[in-house]
Amino acid sequence: MRTLNRFVSAVLALVLLVGGVLVAAEIVSGAFGREEPLLLPWDRWYDDATSTAWSDPDVRLACAGLVLAGVLLLVLEAARRRPRAVALTDGTDGVHADLDRRGLEAWLGQRVAEVDGVSTAKATITGSTAQVRAETAGPRNDRLHDELQVAAGRALDRLELAHPLAVKVAVRSTRKEQA
Numbered sequence: 001m002r003t004l005n006r007f008v009s010a011v012l013a014l015v016l017l018v019g020g021v022l023v024a025a026e027i028v029s030g031a032f033g034r035e036e037p038l039l040l041p042w043d044r045w046y047d048d049a050t051s052t053a054w055s056d057p058d059v060r061l062a063c064a065g066l067v068l069a070g071v072l073l074l075v076l077e078a079a080r081r082r083p084r085a086v087a088l089t090d091g092t093d094g095v096h097a098d099l100d101r102r103g104l105e106a107w108l109g110q111r112v113a114e115v116d117g118v119s120t121a122k123a124t125i126t127g128s129t130a131q132v133r134a135e136t137a138g139p140r141n142d143r144l145h146d147e148l149q150v151a152a153g154r155a156l157d158r159l160e161l162a163h164p165l166a167v168k169v170a171v172r173s174t175r176k177e178q179a
Helices: 002-031 042-051 057-078 101-113 142-158
Strands: 085-087 098-100 120-126 129-136 166-173
Touching: 002 057, 085 101, 098 101, 101 120, 101 129, 101 142, 129 142, 142 166
Parallel strands: 129 166
Antiparallel strands: 085 098, 120 129
Protein backbone atom coordinates (compact mmCIF):
# COMPACT_ATOMS: atom_id res chain seq x y z
CA MET A 1 0.00 0.00 0.00
CA ARG A 2 2.90 2.33 0.63
CA THR A 3 3.97 2.01 -3.01
CA LEU A 4 0.50 2.95 -4.25
CA ASN A 5 0.43 5.84 -1.79
CA ARG A 6 3.78 7.12 -3.03
CA PHE A 7 2.73 6.81 -6.66
CA VAL A 8 -0.53 8.71 -6.12
CA SER A 9 1.31 11.38 -4.13
CA ALA A 10 3.96 11.76 -6.84
CA VAL A 11 1.36 12.10 -9.62
CA LEU A 12 -0.67 14.59 -7.58
CA ALA A 13 2.46 16.60 -6.77
CA LEU A 14 3.49 16.65 -10.45
CA VAL A 15 0.04 17.83 -11.56
CA LEU A 16 0.03 20.59 -8.92
CA LEU A 17 3.59 21.62 -9.84
CA VAL A 18 2.81 21.90 -13.56
CA GLY A 19 -0.45 23.73 -12.85
CA GLY A 20 1.32 26.13 -10.49
CA VAL A 21 4.04 26.90 -13.02
CA LEU A 22 1.46 27.55 -15.76
CA VAL A 23 -0.58 29.86 -13.52
CA ALA A 24 2.58 31.67 -12.42
CA ALA A 25 3.56 32.18 -16.08
CA GLU A 26 0.10 33.67 -16.79
CA ILE A 27 0.38 36.00 -13.78
CA VAL A 28 3.86 37.18 -14.79
CA SER A 29 2.77 37.75 -18.39
CA GLY A 30 -0.24 39.75 -17.11
CA ALA A 31 2.05 41.82 -14.88
CA PHE A 32 4.02 42.84 -17.96
CA GLY A 33 0.86 44.10 -19.67
CA ARG A 34 -0.12 41.10 -21.81
CA GLU A 35 -3.92 40.98 -22.03
CA GLU A 36 -4.43 37.76 -23.99
CA PRO A 37 -3.60 34.32 -22.53
CA LEU A 38 -0.05 33.05 -22.79
CA LEU A 39 -0.56 29.28 -22.31
CA LEU A 40 -3.89 28.79 -20.54
CA PRO A 41 -7.21 30.00 -21.97
CA TRP A 42 -8.08 31.72 -18.68
CA ASP A 43 -10.28 34.32 -20.36
CA ARG A 44 -12.65 31.63 -21.69
CA TRP A 45 -12.55 29.83 -18.36
CA TYR A 46 -13.48 33.06 -16.61
CA ASP A 47 -16.38 33.68 -18.99
CA ASP A 48 -17.60 30.09 -18.57
CA ALA A 49 -17.29 30.26 -14.78
CA THR A 50 -19.29 33.47 -14.52
CA SER A 51 -22.04 32.33 -16.90
CA THR A 52 -22.50 28.70 -15.76
CA ALA A 53 -24.99 27.89 -13.01
CA TRP A 54 -24.11 25.61 -10.09
CA SER A 55 -26.98 23.33 -11.13
CA ASP A 56 -25.34 22.59 -14.50
CA PRO A 57 -24.69 18.80 -14.91
CA ASP A 58 -21.05 19.38 -15.90
CA VAL A 59 -20.41 21.39 -12.72
CA ARG A 60 -22.06 18.73 -10.59
CA LEU A 61 -20.05 15.99 -12.30
CA ALA A 62 -16.80 17.90 -11.73
CA CYS A 63 -17.69 18.44 -8.06
CA ALA A 64 -18.56 14.76 -7.63
CA GLY A 65 -15.23 13.81 -9.20
CA LEU A 66 -13.34 16.08 -6.81
CA VAL A 67 -15.20 14.65 -3.81
CA LEU A 68 -14.46 11.11 -5.01
CA ALA A 69 -10.76 11.94 -5.44
CA GLY A 70 -10.67 13.44 -1.94
CA VAL A 71 -12.32 10.39 -0.40
CA LEU A 72 -9.90 8.11 -2.27
CA LEU A 73 -6.92 10.05 -0.90
CA LEU A 74 -8.35 9.83 2.63
CA VAL A 75 -8.86 6.07 2.30
CA LEU A 76 -5.30 5.60 1.03
CA GLU A 77 -3.93 7.57 3.97
CA ALA A 78 -6.13 5.87 6.58
CA ALA A 79 -5.44 2.33 5.35
CA ARG A 80 -3.78 0.16 7.96
CA ARG A 81 -0.22 -0.80 7.17
CA ARG A 82 2.18 -3.35 8.49
CA PRO A 83 4.52 -1.84 11.08
CA ARG A 84 7.98 -0.79 9.93
CA ALA A 85 9.52 -1.61 13.28
CA VAL A 86 8.75 -3.84 16.26
CA ALA A 87 9.49 -2.33 19.68
CA LEU A 88 11.68 -4.05 22.24
CA THR A 89 11.15 -3.66 25.98
CA ASP A 90 12.71 -0.45 27.26
CA GLY A 91 16.15 -1.01 28.72
CA THR A 92 17.78 0.67 31.65
CA ASP A 93 17.69 4.44 31.78
CA GLY A 94 14.58 4.47 29.57
CA VAL A 95 16.53 3.53 26.41
CA HIS A 96 14.09 2.62 23.63
CA ALA A 97 15.01 0.27 20.76
CA ASP A 98 13.14 -1.12 17.77
CA LEU A 99 13.77 -3.99 15.39
CA ASP A 100 13.29 -3.54 11.66
CA ARG A 101 10.24 -5.61 10.66
CA ARG A 102 11.83 -6.99 7.49
CA GLY A 103 14.96 -7.98 9.33
CA LEU A 104 12.90 -9.65 12.05
CA GLU A 105 10.89 -11.54 9.41
CA ALA A 106 14.08 -12.80 7.74
CA TRP A 107 15.62 -13.75 11.10
CA LEU A 108 12.51 -15.63 12.25
CA GLY A 109 12.25 -17.39 8.90
CA GLN A 110 15.83 -18.61 9.29
CA ARG A 111 15.18 -19.83 12.85
CA VAL A 112 12.17 -21.93 11.89
CA ALA A 113 13.86 -23.22 8.72
CA GLU A 114 16.37 -24.95 11.04
CA VAL A 115 13.64 -27.27 12.37
CA ASP A 116 14.10 -30.85 11.13
CA GLY A 117 11.78 -31.66 8.24
CA VAL A 118 11.41 -28.08 6.99
CA SER A 119 12.71 -27.41 3.49
CA THR A 120 11.82 -23.69 3.34
CA ALA A 121 10.21 -21.24 5.72
CA LYS A 122 9.07 -17.65 5.60
CA ALA A 123 7.77 -15.37 8.35
CA THR A 124 5.54 -12.32 8.11
CA ILE A 125 4.87 -9.82 10.91
CA THR A 126 1.47 -8.13 10.78
CA GLY A 127 0.30 -6.06 13.73
CA SER A 128 0.45 -8.36 16.76
CA THR A 129 0.92 -11.63 14.87
CA ALA A 130 3.89 -13.52 13.47
CA GLN A 131 2.77 -15.77 10.63
CA VAL A 132 5.09 -18.62 9.70
CA ARG A 133 4.65 -20.49 6.42
CA ALA A 134 6.79 -23.59 5.99
CA GLU A 135 7.19 -26.25 3.35
CA THR A 136 8.24 -29.82 3.96
CA ALA A 137 9.31 -32.51 1.53
CA GLY A 138 7.74 -35.13 3.78
CA PRO A 139 4.13 -35.63 4.74
CA ARG A 140 2.39 -32.77 6.49
CA ASN A 141 1.82 -33.67 10.13
CA ASP A 142 0.84 -32.16 13.47
CA ARG A 143 4.27 -32.89 15.00
CA LEU A 144 6.02 -30.56 12.56
CA HIS A 145 3.33 -27.91 13.04
CA ASP A 146 3.81 -28.06 16.82
CA GLU A 147 7.62 -27.97 16.54
CA LEU A 148 7.44 -24.89 14.34
CA GLN A 149 5.03 -23.22 16.77
CA VAL A 150 7.41 -23.87 19.67
CA ALA A 151 10.54 -22.84 17.72
CA ALA A 152 9.00 -19.58 16.57
CA GLY A 153 7.66 -18.83 20.06
CA ARG A 154 11.05 -19.47 21.70
CA ALA A 155 12.89 -17.37 19.12
CA LEU A 156 10.53 -14.44 19.67
CA ASP A 157 10.66 -14.81 23.46
CA ARG A 158 14.48 -14.40 23.38
CA LEU A 159 14.06 -10.99 21.76
CA GLU A 160 12.09 -9.52 24.68
CA LEU A 161 9.60 -7.68 22.51
CA ALA A 162 7.57 -4.90 24.13
CA HIS A 163 4.34 -6.53 22.88
CA PRO A 164 4.54 -10.31 22.46
CA LEU A 165 3.51 -11.60 19.05
CA ALA A 166 1.01 -14.41 18.64
CA VAL A 167 2.40 -17.12 16.38
CA LYS A 168 0.38 -18.69 13.58
CA VAL A 169 1.90 -21.56 11.62
CA ALA A 170 0.94 -23.04 8.27
CA VAL A 171 2.74 -26.11 6.90
CA ARG A 172 2.50 -27.26 3.30
CA SER A 173 3.86 -30.50 1.92
CA THR A 174 5.58 -30.47 -1.47
CA ARG A 175 5.42 -34.26 -1.57
CA LYS A 176 3.35 -35.77 -4.38
CA GLU A 177 0.56 -37.94 -3.02
CA GLN A 178 0.76 -41.49 -4.29
CA ALA A 179 -2.45 -43.37 -5.10
